[in-house]
Amino acid sequence: MTAHANPKKLIKGATGDWEVIIGLEIHAQVTSNSKLFSGSSAAYGGAPNTHVSLVDAAMPGMLPVINEECVRQAIRTGLGLKAKINQRSVFDRKNYFYPDLPQGYQISQYKSPIVGEGEVIVDLSPTDQIVVGIERLHLEQDAGKSLHDQHPTMSFVDLNRSGVALMEIVSKPDMRSADEAKAYVTKLRTIMRYLGTCDGNMEEGSLRADVNVSVRRPGEPFGTRCEIKNVNSIRFIGQAIEAEARRQIGELEDGRAIVQETRLFDPGKGETRSMRSKEEAHDYRYFPDPDLLPLEFDQAYVDDLAAHLPELPDGKKARFVNDYGLPAYDAGVLVAERETADYFEAAAQHGGTKRDAKAVANWINGDIAAYANSVSLSVPQTHITPAQVAGIVDLIGDGTISGKIAKDVLALIIAEEKDADPRALVEARGLKQVTDTGAIETAVDTIIAANPDKVAQAQAKPTLLGWFVGQVLKATGGKANPQAVNDILKAKLGL
Numbered sequence: 001m002t003a004h005a006n007p008k009k010l011i012k013g014a015t016g017d018w019e020v021i022i023g024l025e026i027h028a029q030v031t032s033n034s035k036l037f038s039g040s041s042a043a044y045g046g047a048p049n050t051h052v053s054l055v056d057a058a059m060p061g062m063l064p065v066i067n068e069e070c071v072r073q074a075i076r077t078g079l080g081l082k083a084k085i086n087q088r089s090v091f092d093r094k095n096y097f098y099p100d101l102p103q104g105y106q107i108s109q110y111k112s113p114i115v116g117e118g119e120v121i122v123d124l125s126p127t128d129q130i131v132v133g134i135e136r137l138h139l140e141q142d143a144g145k146s147l148h149d150q151h152p153t154m155s156f157v158d159l160n161r162s163g164v165a166l167m168e169i170v171s172k173p174d175m176r177s178a179d180e181a182k183a184y185v186t187k188l189r190t191i192m193r194y195l196g197t198c199d200g201n202m203e204e205g206s207l208r209a210d211v212n213v214s215v216r217r218p219g220e221p222f223g224t225r226c227e228i229k230n231v232n233s234i235r236f237i238g239q240a241i242e243a244e245a246r247r248q249i250g251e252l253e254d255g256r257a258i259v260q261e262t263r264l265f266d267p268g269k270g271e272t273r274s275m276r277s278k279e280e281a282h283d284y285r286y287f288p289d290p291d292l293l294p295l296e297f298d299q300a301y302v303d304d305l306a307a308h309l310p311e312l313p314d315g316k317k318a319r320f321v322n323d324y325g326l327p328a329y330d331a332g333v334l335v336a337e338r339e340t341a342d343y344f345e346a347a348a349q350h351g352g353t354k355r356d357a358k359a360v361a362n363w364i365n366g367d368i369a370a371y372a373n374s375v376s377l378s379v380p381q382t383h384i385t386p387a388q389v390a391g392i393v394d395l396i397g398d399g400t401i402s403g404k405i406a407k408d409v410l411a412l413i414i415a416e417e418k419d420a421d422p423r424a425l426v427e428a429r430g431l432k433q434v435t436d437t438g439a440i441e442t443a444v445d446t447i448i449a450a451n452p453d454k455v456a457q458a459q460a461k462p463t464l465l466g467w468f469v470g471q472v473l474k475a476t477g478g479k480a481n482p483q484a485v486n487d488i489l490k491a492k493l494g495l
């Protein structure tokens with residue numbers, strides 16, 4: 001991390017430059033079959049109030065029982081964030097009234113969370129990387145949902161979500177632009193998807209962010225922050241930060257102070273508005289939940305979970321750089337989704353043959369990703385198989401086709417010949433590169449004979465050779481080996 005403000009990330013105000021400071025509190029739904037303190041289903045959706053036990057409905061005298069699977073998932077996530085695991089943590093009651101919170105309090109962790117400090121490495125571009133500190137991760141219950149649009153005069157409550165386990169992951173105020181915050185959330189989501197601890201589905205609310213924003217003059221201490229609650233898409237996180245930073249700069253430049261408060265982002269208007277000020281903030285009267293013992297486990301339990309973690313994105317990226325000789329950035333792009341990383345490896349190793357891994361990565365991250373994007377799929381979800389990618393790379397590698405024809409082969413596989421073996425396709429369509437110098441020489445001779453004026457021009461100005469190359473390639477349907485064409489032309493023109 002840089003101690004000095006990065007000039008490229010500063011925001012220009014009317015009176016000079018400003019730096020934006022961002023810290024995120026992410027709520028991530030734990031992947032588990034049942035809820036944090038009850039056995040009812042944690043599945044998304046379902047008819048209202050069908051995933052509700054007596055504990056979730058807070059019937060008098062019901063007692064919470066901790067779900068070990070949720071504890072395991074929180075520890076595994078902590079390990080994935082290279083964080084300190086606390087062998088003793090405490091569940092507290094966070095007291096407030098809300099119609100969709102039948103207990104009258106949320107069970108959360110306050111002073112003693114299950115996971116302490118950690119860090120996340122975030123790639124921003126081929127040359128720009130930041131490290132975002134993690135302050136803590138704690139376990140807590142989700143609340144139910146009030147439904148205001150089901151009846152003209154009444155509101156209903158759906159408790160299906162009530163009691164579902166959430167991990168609240170609090171970052172340090174280490175981000176300095178909307179792009180950094182978006183890249184951080186994306187990376188955090190990637191890590192949890194690899195671990196299988198949160199599906200990261202933002203449409204279903206499995207991942208939500210409270211976004212803390214302040215601004216300062218470069219080099220000055222942190223300014224007063226505002227917290228934008230419950231932002232539910234990565235794009236909106238970026239928009240909310242930009243809107244809020246602009247608002248704060250406007251206030252300060254007009255001579256007003258920033259008041260610490262909670263705000264909401266309105267995506268339609270592209271602005272944030274006040275929800276409640278610090279003075280109106282809840283006093284939650286936290287105290288340890290008397291129904292639950294402190295949560296304790298031993299180091300052997302943690303060590304066993306650590307030993308069985310899957311390969312995580314940073315490790316996979318390093319391995320791709322080492323084993324396949326990929327540039328770090330290309331490797332980073334491939335590992336962003338585990339399925340894409342697996343697809344790359346399947347293509348790079350297809351048939352047990354060693355092939356140009358950088359070329360494989362270029363096809364996957366380039367033309368194939370562009371096609372996948374255009375049909376709103378990920379690369380592995382398309383019908384194009386790793387074997388076909390390997391086939392295309394091999395055909396270029398052994399000189400059977402040029403890079404240009406390879407694009408045509410891919411286009412055929414995309415549109416017409418979905419299951420085709422690239423080599424058979426090239427054979428059947430007569431797309432083979434002409435390396436037979438006799439055939440190329442004939443084409444060259446014909447073109448030279450037909451264009452005596454151009455020959456004279458090219459002999460005076462050798463850069464005009466390109467025109468001849470174009471003509472020969474045209475005459476051979478783009479199949480002539482470009483290097484051979486060049487060599488033969490130079491020889492015949494005496495260049």
Ligand code: ADP
Binds near residue numbers: 021172212224225
């Ligand atoms: P609280 O205890 O009031 O919730 P925390 O210290 O836990 O406050 O911080 C909450 C979040 O706000 C964290 O993600 C932190 O990084 C972020 N944060 C703290 N100070 C600032 C600041 N000056 N500007 C932006 N974000 C901040």
Ligand code: MG
Binds near residue numbers: 025
């Ligand atoms: Mg907080």
